[in-house]
Amino acid sequence: MLQTAKIPENERRRLQSLSSRRSNPAGLRQAAGHLALLVLGGSACLAAEGSPWLIPAMLLQGIFLAFLFCPLHEASHRSAFRDRRLNDAMARGCGALLLIAPTWFRHYHMAHHRWTQDPARDPELETRKPDSLPAWILQVSGLPLWRASLATLLRLAAGRADVAYLPQRDRAKAVAEARVLLAIYGTVAAVALAAGSWLPLLLWIGPLLLGQPLLRLFLLAEHAGCPQVPDMLANTRTTLTNAAMRRLCWNMNFHAEHHAYPSVPFYALPELHRLLRDRLQITAPGYIAANREILRQITAGASRPARRAPQPPRAAS
Numbered sequence: 001m002l003q004t005a006k007i008p009e010n011e012r013r014r015l016q017s018l019s020s021r022r023s024n025p026a027g028l029r030q031a032a033g034h035l036a037l038l039v040l041g042g043s044a045c046l047a048a049e050g051s052p053w054l055i056p057a058m059l060l061q062g063i064f065l066a067f068l069f070c071p072l073h074e075a076s077h078r079s080a081f082r083d084r085r086l087n088d089a090m091a092r093g094c095g096a097l098l099l100i101a102p103t104w105f106r107h108y109h110m111a112h113h114r115w116t117q118d119p120a121r122d123p124e125l126e127t128r129k130p131d132s133l134p135a136w137i138l139q140v141s142g143l144p145l146w147r148a149s150l151a152t153l154l155r156l157a158a159g160r161a162d163v164a165y166l167p168q169r170d171r172a173k174a175v176a177e178a179r180v181l182l183a184i185y186g187t188v189a190a191v192a193l194a195a196g197s198w199l200p201l202l203l204w205i206g207p208l209l210l211g212q213p214l215l216r217l218f219l220l221a222e223h224a225g226c227p228q229v230p231d232m233l234a235n236t237r238t239t240l241t242n243a244a245m246r247r248l249c250w251n252m253n254f255h256a257e258h259h260a261y262p263s264v265p266f267y268a269l270p271e272l273h274r275l276l277r278d279r280l281q282i283t284a285p286g287y288i289a290a291n292r293e294i295l296r297q298i299t300a301g302a303s304r305p306a307r308r309a310p311q312p313p314r315a316a317s
Contacts, residue, residue: 011275018272019263022082026267030250031080031090034071037064037248042203049202055210061203062211063248068094069215070250076106079265080250092177096184097204099149101156101177103170111165113262117228117235123165129224136298139220142212153178221290222255225297226282232260234281238273239290246270256280 041061156178
């Protein structure tokens, strides 16, 4: 974590206050909003079935589904709600829809936070970042993600949970979760086949395949092209975006701030941004701009970006 010794005492106290916040009502309001989007997207798919509007409707639903990664992420930090049981329930529900065992993911993600951009220890860097245009296209397609997710579930379900970042005490739990998820998927498939129903493909699998590329672009903007240095405000990109996108991604666009102080819950990140924005090293004025810069670096063969990117106008929070 970023050292706070350089921060003035009054700001340090404010940061401690932000970190101590937990709110069931704030988390439930945000979760209810995301659930409403899923209901809207699912209704659009059902209404568009058999018409040319089906693919756009499935894409919309896919975006809402894919971005369940954001509440999964927040619940993995156990900061979406004050109640730990609500956090764990959200992690299980989102993980089931995204083919992710929540206990495994929590430890994987905590290791990523602990060793961000450390090539030897950050588990996210075990998967090679795209270094060419074809590699970028492949990663954005989401196909490597699905292959890796299925491989992880199958490996855990087979009892192979001996990865360095997953502590011994939680390995049996991760194995059990993977087995339960595979049993759920098998049951859904069997019931759909027996009933001759296409609903799982129409409302879940098909949309997820279409929506995953948008999440890949979102996640690439977090660290791709950032320096591999220990400073969390330099090795992570914050992307300034509109209010709708901030709502959809649970404020995870303020990603450098989140990495510097991961205990600050999602609804306090705009305030944390106001405290830290003058210290941010890598920012982008939007996700198109962020991915354009990443592509520029890839195609130019640049090994690292400028230490400090030009600062865009500050977004109202």
